[in-house]
Structure formats: structure tokens, C-alpha cells
Amino acid sequence: MEKSLSEVENEVVDEFSMFDEWLDKYEYLISLGKSLGDYPEDKRTEDRLIKGCQSRVWLDYKIEDGKVVFNADSDAIITKGIISLLIKIYSGRRPDEIIASDFSVVDRIGLKENLSPTRANGLVSMIAKIKEVAAENL
Amino acid sequence: MDVSELRRLFPALERKIYGHDLIYFDNAATSQRPRQVIDEWNRITVMCNANIHRAVHLMSEEATAAYEDARESVRAFLNAESREEIVFTSGVTASVNLVAFSFGEAFITEGDEVIVAESEHHSDIVPWQMMCARKGAVLKVLPVDDSGRLMTEKLETLITDRTKILAVAHISNVLGIVNPVKDIVRICHDRGVAVLVDGAQGVVHAKVDVQDMGCDFYAFSGHKIYAAPGTGVLYGKRKLLDRMPPYMGGGEMVGTVRFSGTTYAPLPLKFEAGTQNFAGAATLKPALELASELVSDIKICSALDEARDFLMDDLMSDGRIRLYGVPENRADKIPLFSFAVDGVHHEDLALVLDKMGVAVRSGQMCAEPLMDRYGVTGMVRASLAPYNTLAEAEAFVKCLKKAVNMLS
Numbered sequence: 001m002e003k004s005l006s007e008v009e010n011e012v013v014d015e016f017s018m019f020d021e022w023l024d025k026y027e028y029l030i031s032l033g034k035s036l037g038d039y040p041e042d043k044r045t046e047d048r049l050i051k052g053c054q055s056r057v058w059l060d061y062k063i064e065d066g067k068v069v070f071n072a073d074s075d076a077i078i079t080k081g082i083i084s085l086l087i088k089i090y091s092g093r094r095p096d097e098i099i100a101s102d103f104s105v106v107d108r109i110g111l112k113e114n115l116s117p118t119r120a121n122g123l124v125s126m127i128a129k130i131k132e133v134a135a136e137n138l
Numbered sequence: 139m140d141v142s143e144l145r146r147l148f149p150a151l152e153r154k155i156y157g158h159d160l161i162y163f164d165n166a167a168t169s170q171r172p173r174q175v176i177d178e179w180n181r182i183t184v185m186c187n188a189n190i191h192r193a194v195h196l197m198s199e200e201a202t203a204a205y206e207d208a209r210e211s212v213r214a215f216l217n218a219e220s221r222e223e224i225v226f227t228s229g230v231t232a233s234v235n236l237v238a239f240s241f242g243e244a245f246i247t248e249g250d251e252v253i254v255a256e257s258e259h260h261s262d263i264v265p266w267q268m269m270c271a272r273k274g275a276v277l278k279v280l281p282v283d284d285s286g287r288l289m290t291e292k293l294e295t296l297i298t299d300r301t302k303i304l305a306v307a308h309i310s311n312v313l314g315i316v317n318p319v320k321d322i323v324r325i326c327h328d329r330g331v332a333v334l335v336d337g338a339q340g341v342v343h344a345k346v347d348v349q350d351m352g353c354d355f356y357a358f359s360g361h362k363i364y365a366a367p368g369t370g371v372l373y374g375k376r377k378l379l380d381r382m383p384p385y386m387g388g389g390e391m392v393g394t395v396r397f398s399g400t401t402y403a404p405l406p407l408k409f410e411a412g413t414q415n416f417a418g419a420a421t422l423k424p425a426l427e428l429a430s431e432l433v434s435d436i437k438i439c440s441a442l443d444e445a446r447d448f449l450m451d452d453l454m455s456d457g458r459i460r461l462y463g464v465p466e467n468r469a470d471k472i473p474l475f476s477f478a479v480d481g482v483h484h485e486d487l488a489l490v491l492d493k494m495g496v497a498v499r500s501g502q503m504c505a506e507p508l509m510d511r512y513g514v515t516g517m518v519r520a521s522l523a524p525y526n527t528l529a530e531a532e533a534f535v536k537c538l539k540k541a542v543n544m545l546s
Contacts, residue, residue: 022493077486078490
């Protein structure tokens, strides 16, 4: 049976907590970013750009079988890792599941406190954008 | 003094960052503070907390004395002719805004021209843009070349009969090159153009003598030279300051106030409206005493030169690193290195370095026009102070390579 969203969230928290050192956590984020699918050049558009990030982040999506499938890109590799982490959790989910999530996973992995303030703001913007997409496609 | 003695004066340098020894290479943004500065700030705040210049009671007298002693220290430090030429502000930004406004009111009319260098900090660009917009004046730009050198040979043609003032940094906060300010002043004065020098980086790394330099205005911030934040200085030639109207009204800047009209206090109080940051300003005295000692200490200076040369050689030998600000003569470079790494985002690099205990700056460094000039969205900047060591420079380079490998 398919895993529930909260199961996937718990998995990510577990995976992240395996690394004691923040440098290792960054390594993990970087590899996540690198494993993200190709992002087409023509979708690096202004309307897909997430506002509030110091580095540029584009988020694209399509609806498949009633589920939101996200893809993203960034010019900064750690930022790309962070959006990849969110995609790993929230891509392929129904809009109502995404809306129902409290996104506490982000706090549980301690990501916000370990980012620069500008990056932490960027993270908030990414989450807002994901929620917005879900709400528009309910 | 040797560097280890100096380091003991700065409590923050003993910090551990995520379990690593701190390598503080963000001194161009703000320097750490020594014990004598912290002690003086404490003394004024705790024991002499009374508003300056006004009351007759002892605590006020003591606070006033500390504030005015600091003014004398600044005068001596800059070798200004008189204490009337030393105005306390909240920093370079406030100093430049003051000059842009008050000089503008006194001397600028529609169609006049102001020149700023391409490598200026936003604080030495935006106040001039605001003044030009207000007065209908024109802002012109003195360019830098690919190496970061100011193209002063263009000054002759850039200056016209309408040029009234030129603003330039003593040392750019991005390029770390000592600009030929004395030559610039000479060229400008020959054509009747006043010169403001932004000394935010200059005061830390060069001996400053405003009479020798000849500039009309010189501005610096306290927090970059070991003093309290929110302190700053504007040196201005008396003959100009006298003719400039006040920037802000109220508080100690008045002579007499009547509804029929107000007269202003003599210099420098004319430009010091409202309760000043007297606790902060008082710390300029111990801070500048230390700074003067350091800038003429042979041991400290040669150790810092050694760290600079090591970093310069190392960064330039790495093909992935593009260093901005490489003067012909190495003596013109302060230990401040702004660079970009091919394929690596500046913010990623600063973030990973932070986790290794290394504090550097990343981004546009408040100099967007210069970022555009070099076609980058940002840079990483490592900037050293006299308390930094060659060993730290070596450790920084190791961390940098590790971070670049991780991110590329």
C-alpha cells in the first residue's frame, strides 16, 4: 500500500537525523539536489520564480491523476537541495493531502535554524508556494 | 605587540563556532571589539549615564568630558586642524547623507554635476542620487578597469565647469585597493571640485592625515575600527562646514530659538541634533588609540602583510577562483579578497564555510553597480583585521577548497 504523507515525513526526519554533523546534512541536501530531474530552460520564467529567496528558485508543477507533481531548479546548490527535499515529500500527493499537512517536518529536521536568515525566509516562501499550488488545484 | 597578545584583547575571538575555532574574516563588515572599548562603553552606560552638554551635575560633566575627549582623539587620529571640524554621526552612511544634503543646499544648483566612483558602496551612491534628484543635478561615474583600478586618467574629461563635488572611497570595500586619493584631490582642487572620501575601510588599513590628503570631507564608522556600533565621524573643512546649513534640527544644534527665527550653534554642534550616542562615541577614544598603535606596529603590520601575500598567491593560483581587485603593486592591496568561484553560488560557499567556523561575507557587498560591472550576481569576501593570523589564513584556504569541492 502507498505510504501516507506523514509516513514519508517521518522517513525524511529519520534520514536527516542519521547525520550528526551539519556539513554531512549539507552533503545529503547537495546530493538530493543533484538527483532532481532535469529542469527545462524554458520553464525558468518569472512566474515560476519563488519570491523572497536570495538565490533564484523556480518551481514548476503538473497535475497527473489528480496528484501534484513538482519539479524545481535553483542557481544555488544548497537551495536546490532544500527544494528537492520538499519535492521528495510533497510531490505526487493529492492537493487535499498537501493542504492538510502542517509542514512541521521542516521544524523537526531543524532546517530553519541552520540556514542563514535570508535562506530561512526563502524556505518559508517555498512552502507558501507549494501550499498555494495545492489550494489552486483542490 | 605580537598578534597573540593582541588577540587576547578581543574576547569574541575565543569563541567556538559549531565546535570549531572561529575564523573571523568578515572584518570589512564589522570588526570585533577589544576589552578597553567594552569597558569604556560599560563605564559610561553604567556609571556616567547622564545627558551630555546640558546639565550642570557631575555625572553629566563626566559624560560630556568623555564625549569631547573622544572628539579630540578623532581630531588627532585624522590630524584635523581643529575639533570644530569633527562631527559625530551614526556612521559613514549618516556622514555622507549629511554632506549630500547640506553641501547640496549650499552649493548645488540645477544642472550642476556630482561624480562618484563606480566601485562605491551604496552609502556613497544613493545619498548623491537623492541630492541630484532634489536639486536637478547630474550624477556621473568614474569607472574602474578590469583589475579594479580607478581610471583616474578619465577625470580630466569627466570634470566640467559644472562639477561641484566628487565622492570616492579611500579603499573600496569590495576591491580592497588603496585608491590614489591624494592625486584625485589635487586634480579636483585644480578644477575647483570638492572631494569627499569614504574612509570606512581606509581608517583601518592606512594612516590617515586629512591635511596631507587635502580632502574636504572624510567619513568613517566606529564599528569597523573596534568602537561601538552606531558611532561615526564626519571630518569637514571648516570653511565649508560653516557655509553649509544644518542637516537636522533640534536639540543641541541651536543658538536661540524663537518662533520668529532660530540661530544655530557653532561647529561642530550645529550638525549634532538630538541626544547623541554618547556612550558609543566615548569608545572611539580607546578604539582609535589601539588603531593608531596597530597601524604603526612593525610586527603586527608585517604579520598581516604575510597573511595577505599568502592569500593573494593561493587564491590567484587556483584556476576555479576569480579574484576581483588585483593591483599592479601588492602594497596597494589590503588583506581583503572578494572572489567568485566558477559553478559555485556565493551564498552556498558562505553557508558551508560558516559550518566550518569561518565567517565571511557573501552577496553584493552593498555595491550592485560593481557586481554588474564584473557580470556577477555576488561574490564571497574574506577580509582580515590585524588580529587575524597566517595560521588562520592557511586554515581558511583549506576550508575553502573543501567547500568548493563539496559544492562543485
